[in-house]
Amino acid sequence: MNIPVPGMNGCMANDSLQKTRRLCPPRVYVENWLSVSYVPYYLPCPEIFNMKLQYKGEKPFQPVTPSQYPQPKLLEQKPTELLTLTPWLAPIVSEGTFDPELLHRIYQPLNLTVGVTVFAVGKYTQFVQHFLESAEQFFMQGFRVHYYVFTNDPTAIPRVRLGSGRLASIIPIQGHSRWEEISTRRMETISQHIVERAHREIDYLFCLDVDMVFRNPWGPETLGDLVAAIHPGYFAVPRQQFPYERRPLSTAFVAGGEGDFYYGGAVFGGRVARVYDFTRGCHMGILADKANGIMAAWQEESHLNRRFISHKPSKVLSPEYLWDDRKPQPPSLKLIRFSTLDKDTDWLRS
Amino acid sequence: MDPREFWGKSTKFWLCLILLFAVLLGFYSQDTHSVVLQRMQLEKKESSERDCHLDTCRIPEVPRLVYPKAQLLKPTRVDVLVMTPWFAPIIWDGTFDSAILDAQFRNITVGLTVFAIKKYVVFLKLFLETAEKHFMVGHKVNYYVFTDQPANVPQIPLQEGRQVVVLEVRNYKRWQDISMHRMEMISNFSQQRFLREVHYLVCLDVDMKFSDHVGVEILAPLFGTLHPGFYRGDRQSFTYERRPLSQAYIPRDEGDFYYAGGFFGGSVPEVYRLTMACHQAMMADQANGIEAVWHDESHLNRYLLYHKPSKVLSPEYLWDEHMLRRPPLLRKLRYVAVPKNHAEIRNR
Numbered sequence: 001m002n003i004p005v006p007g008m009n010g011c012m013a014n015d016s017l018q019k020t021r022r023l024c025p026p027r028v029y030v031e032n033w034l035s036v037s038y039v040p041y042y043l044p045c046p047e048i049f050n051m052k053l054q055y056k057g058e059k060p061f062q063p064v065t066p067s068q069y070p071q072p073k074l075l076e077q078k079p080t081e082l083l084t085l086t087p088w089l090a091p092i093v094s095e096g097t098f099d100p101e102l103l104h105r106i107y108q109p110l111n112l113t114v115g116v117t118v119f120a121v122g123k124y125t126q127f128v129q130h131f132l133e134s135a136e137q138f139f140m141q142g143f144r145v146h147y148y149v150f151t152n153d154p155t156a157i158p159r160v161r162l163g164s165g166r167l168a169s170i171i172p173i174q175g176h177s178r179w180e181e182i183s184t185r186r187m188e189t190i191s192q193h194i195v196e197r198a199h200r201e202i203d204y205l206f207c208l209d210v211d212m213v214f215r216n217p218w219g220p221e222t223l224g225d226l227v228a229a230i231h232p233g234y235f236a237v238p239r240q241q242f243p244y245e246r247r248p249l250s251t252a253f254v255a256g257g258e259g260d261f262y263y264g265g266a267v268f269g270g271r272v273a274r275v276y277d278f279t280r281g282c283h284m285g286i287l288a289d290k291a292n293g294i295m296a297a298w299q300e301e302s303h304l305n306r307r308f309i310s311h312k313p314s315k316v317l318s319p320e321y322l323w324d325d326r327k328p329q330p331p332s333l334k335l336i337r338f339s340t341l342d343k344d345t346d347w348l349r350s
Numbered sequence: 351m352d353p354r355e356f357w358g359k360s361t362k363f364w365l366c367l368i369l370l371f372a373v374l375l376g377f378y379s380q381d382t383h384s385v386v387l388q389r390m391q392l393e394k395k396e397s398s399e400r401d402c403h404l405d406t407c408r409i410p411e412v413p414r415l416v417y418p419k420a421q422l423l424k425p426t427r428v429d430v431l432v433m434t435p436w437f438a439p440i441i442w443d444g445t446f447d448s449a450i451l452d453a454q455f456r457n458i459t460v461g462l463t464v465f466a467i468k469k470y471v472v473f474l475k476l477f478l479e480t481a482e483k484h485f486m487v488g489h490k491v492n493y494y495v496f497t498d499q500p501a502n503v504p505q506i507p508l509q510e511g512r513q514v515v516v517l518e519v520r521n522y523k524r525w526q527d528i529s530m531h532r533m534e535m536i537s538n539f540s541q542q543r544f545l546r547e548v549h550y551l552v553c554l555d556v557d558m559k560f561s562d563h564v565g566v567e568i569l570a571p572l573f574g575t576l577h578p579g580f581y582r583g584d585r586q587s588f589t590y591e592r593r594p595l596s597q598a599y600i601p602r603d604e605g606d607f608y609y610a611g612g613f614f615g616g617s618v619p620e621v622y623r624l625t626m627a628c629h630q631a632m633m634a635d636q637a638n639g640i641e642a643v644w645h646d647e648s649h650l651n652r653y654l655l656y657h658k659p660s661k662v663l664s665p666e667y668l669w670d671e672h673m674l675r676r677p678p679l680l681r682k683l684r685y686v687a688v689p690k691n692h693a694e695i696r697n698r
Binding site for chain 2: 069071072073074075081082083084085086087088089091092093097098099102103106221225226230235236238239255257258259260261274277278310311312313314315318332
């Protein structure tokens with residue numbers, strides 16, 4: 001039942017929210033060359049950090065259409081192998097914890113658009129084809145998707161056939177000689193991009209590494225306010241062994257007794273507004289470190305981890321959503337959905 | 351150099367030029383106008399954000415805390431389901447860490463609605479006293495006591511940040527009507543005052559007492575509680591309303607859980623929607639000459655089937671020790687029935 005609620009403002013959206021996007025025909029199109037005015041690293045962009053964005057409205061709970069699906073079994077006798085809830089009651093998503101059809105029925109009527117940012121700079125442009133092709137097969141099937149490919153060489157980005165309701169935009173950015181620079185700039189670029197464009201075009205945003213492929217369905221079970229993914233290398237070790245930044249001088253410093261999970265920098269996302277707050281926060285930390293002449297142990301992944309301790313994610317993806325194929329797959333991980341491509345990292349980063 | 355000479359003609363000329371340049375910069379800065387617009391929207395959004403409930407508005411920041419780390423390969427409970435297939439946590443003891451949650455939910459005010467009509471005022475004293483010990487301790491609480499006898503509301507010593515608000519309402523002859531009209535009254539007051547006063551609403555039965563911690567782990571945009579009599583059962587055995595004529599009708603092959611009418615809640619806008627929908631459904635039923643088998647509870651179940659709650663509370667949060675033997679999977683009993691003589695207390 002959709003009940004109009006007059007006189008109540010706040011997070012309840014107008015049901016008459018008009019979408020002014022038009023559905024583009026299914027092909028890749030190249031953005032007009034944006035003149036990216038590059039701001040020196042040590043000067044934050046004043047207009048970005050003061051602006052509040054006008055987002056698409058928050059949606060009230062929509063009724064789910066009646067349907068057949070099995071009754072949830074409250075008294076589970078079989079031991080579940082993975083933790084399914086964090087101590088702050090955020091779901092940990094893995095195969096078997098959710099009903100894909102039910103979730104699809106809940107999310108489909110919301111007419112959501114999901115954005116994806118990937119950075120293909122220098123030699124990394126060679127991964128775009130495989131990434132996009134696998135995404136076309138497995139990522140958010142049945143939803144509107146908008147890929148944002150950031151690159152220093154738009155001519156190197158191949159044209160990939162996209163399904164209906166799915167777009168790609170190629171956005172030129174400045175390249176750098178050091179791969180660490182490229183990696184660390186991503187937070188700044190993503191937050192700027194949200195301000196300039198993305199907040200008008202998408203509802204949810206995922207920020208993914210490009211040197212990966214989708215191997216199995218990645219669907220609306222991953223949608224949440226602020227979503228993090230557990231790093232495949234550290235899900236079974238105690239927090240003292242997490243590769244946090246351990247130098248107190250850095251803003252990404254994490255003390256010995258802190259930390260929930262070690263999250264991977266290759267996958268994070270959420271509602272556009274939350275991703276904006278998150279990337280902006282990380283970027284401020286990176287700027288402060290730059291001013292103090294320090295770079296965190298794992299670049300922006302360290303800052304991401306620091307921020308996820310104080311701003312806990314509302315949903316956590318199990319290592320099924322961020323896997324390293326070089327590792328043997330443990331039996332507790334039933335379905336690997338997104339994993340690394342075998343590659344020569346030293347050559348790529350040269 | 352003579353100071354007066356400094357402010358000579360050429361300096362004035364350069365100053366004017368600089369000013370002109372600055373003005374032009376202002377004009378051509380494309381963002382100025384939109385920044386001003388956005389600042390206006392910012393003010394508007396800030397005032398509306400005060401009404402926003404935590405869950406969708408921002409990711410709450412927590413200070414440095416010390417707590418044991420969760421282990422991905424060691425689930426906290428293996429004897430029960432802790433998450434529904436639509437990702438709503440099912441709250442059992444051991445699944446949550448109050449230290450983190452209290453930090454995430456600091457600075458919120460929780461409204462508790464309870465109805466003490468006719469003879470039910472006798473339950474208020476024990477209800478409020480135990481609530482002071484166990485309900486949302488450390489957070490701001492407004493007890494909204496709906497009653498037809500304001501003079502009979504007991505004076506209970508309250509902790510800091512907590513207050514009792516007595517709301518005078520009418521009574522009804524039949525206890526079923528008293529129960530059902532709670533929906534109408536909550537929806538009216540949600541719009542009139544709760545929206546401005548509290549972030550979350552918790553709607554409870556009064557003939558109960560708190561016996562263990564009930565805290566912010568329950569708070570979500572919309573939550574329901576598993577009825578203690580049906581948590582084991584199959585959906586066919588749930589006492590849903592089964593007559594298609596009623597608005598509360600649920601077919602035999604549908605249903606997730608049987609939710610209890612005595613403990614539900616959520617953010618004020620969502621509780622408003624729920625109570626309004628249930629009230630309208632009950633009015634429609636009345637017009638059609640039908641009354642759902644379990645009254646407001648039947649309508650609540652229909653609503654929560656089609657508007658899935660974002661959290662579900664386990665039977666720890668609503669139990670009756672006198673009617674049910676306590677199973678080992680219930681490690682705590684937090685909110686329990688107070689024995690009453692049904693015939694005595696109703697309809698007088």
